[in-house]
Amino acid sequence: MKDTIVVLVEGEVLADGRGTSIPNQKNSCLTFAEGLAPILTSKMNVAILHGNKAQVGFVLLRAEIASHVLHSIPLDVCGADTQGATGYMLNQAILNVLRRKNFKRNAMCILTQTMVDTNEPQSEQTRRAIGPWYDRDRAVKYREARKWTMIEEPGRGYRRTVPSLLPIGIIEIEGIKQLVNSGIIVIAAGGGGVPVAEQEGGQLVGVEAVVGTENVANMFAQQLGAKVMLIVVEAAAKYILERLSIEKRSRMSLEELDQFLENRKINSRNVKAQLIAASKFLNGVGELVVITTLESLPSALVKESGLWIGNKDLPIIL
Secondary structure (H helix, E strand, C coil): CCCEEEEEECHHHHCECCECCHHHHHHHHHHHHHHCHHHHCCCCEEEEEECCHHHHHHHHHHHHHCCCCCCCCCHHHHHHHHHHHHHHHHHHHHHHHHHHCCCCCCEEEECCEEEECCCCCCCHHHEEEEEEEECHHHHHHHHHHCCCEEEEECCCEEEEEEEEECEEEECCHHHHHHHHHCCCEEEECHHHCEEEEECCCCCEEECCCEECHHHHHHHHHHHHCCCEEEEEECCCHHHHHCCCCCCCCEEECHHHHHHHHHHCCCCCHHHHHHHHHHHHHHCCCCCEEEEEECCCHHHHCCCCCCEEECCCCCCCCC
16 A cells, blocks of 8 residues: 655645735745655655635635625635635646656545534634724624624734634545545645534534644544655744744654643644644654745755654655
């Protein structure tokens, strides 16, 4: 059986610091695909997930600007929108890289629904702010008319907050397994997948919530039996602030990672979520996690950079 790698690329890598226009996003997708080429052309089975925080923000801002003439966009539909758009750009970039190298391999984007636990206890710490900022009058209007929960961010205005729910299942996982195991490069669960819940009678319904992409990436990796997880982050700065190096090659054992998580207060929510996902993966089926930036991706794949976590020094280019 071929080894499987799960690749998670942050949404901000594709649409934020490197430019937010569609041409910018396409260029970032191409840079990502070019950096990933040694894996795409290897014998490994490949599943790719992407974040969508920045992309969802763009969709919600456009909807707000057009709210006087068009309907609002439910958050589940917004998530599906960004899965399709970003998945298309990633898929096309990957296919173009493969064609340029005359390497015959198929790639496919699968719109994915993620079952969430709507009974999970919520607190302010487990809610996430989304979308644009509003003035006080608009915030009061939406709180009453749309039943939104709004919080004030001093100096910037008011934002909507929604629950961040834990994934408990991936609706399309069996089909995704078949595609991945057949050698097709699969892009799935963008933004963690569209959060859905099961109603009476087994009917699925979209949920106004977000789901952590890192949690879903770990669930994906466990169910696919992956050995390696590769996480591509926006910048090294957040890791540097936590006294971790991803620009130069550094090593950390699973035991050291678990001790780091237990004993250290991690200020960056993203770094913490990524390291927890790495720990869960390695304490499950996984053997190696590599964390790198988009710029350092080519050097990370030849073991010259990145944070390498695990007890084995596996080659990730086969």
